[in-house]
Amino acid sequence: MRLLEITPVFVETIPQKLEDGKLYISKEFGIVAHSCACGCGGRCIMDLKPYWKDGWTLTEHGNNVVSLSPSVGNWSGENPYHAHYFIKNNKIDWL
Numbered sequence: 809m810r811l812l813e814i815t816p817v818f819v820e821t822i823p824q825k826l827e828d829g830k831l832y833i834s835k836e837f838g839i840v841a842h843s844c845a846c847g848c849g850g851r852c853i854m855d856l857k858p859y860w861k862d863g864w865t866l867t868e869h870g871n872n873v874v875s876l877s878p879s880v881g882n883w884s885g886e887n888p889y890h891a892h893y894f895i896k897n898n899k900i901d902w903l
């Protein structure tokens with residue numbers, strides 16, 4: 809089932825098991841991870857700028873609300889490219 813929102817969880821290291829609907833953010837390692845919002849269970853790991861120059865930018869709006877840019881595409885798991893969305897203000901905007 810496609811998720812429509814996601815809750816940021818600030819962690820030091822990304823846990824092995826990613827719960828659906830949670831966006832794990834490790835500022836220590838400059839990584840954001842979540843379970844693909846389509847519900848397939850694929851791990852989606854993103855590197856943040858400036859750790860990776862072509863990485864994503866995480867914007868914190870306060871009150872535990874975040875946005876990521878650019879959009880997220882998920883190729884992971886057994887499926888080829890199959891999910892594409894923006895994460896904006898904790899909402900998942902499907903493309």
Ligand SMILES: [Zn+2]
Nearest residue numbers: 844846848891
């Ligand atoms: Zn998926």
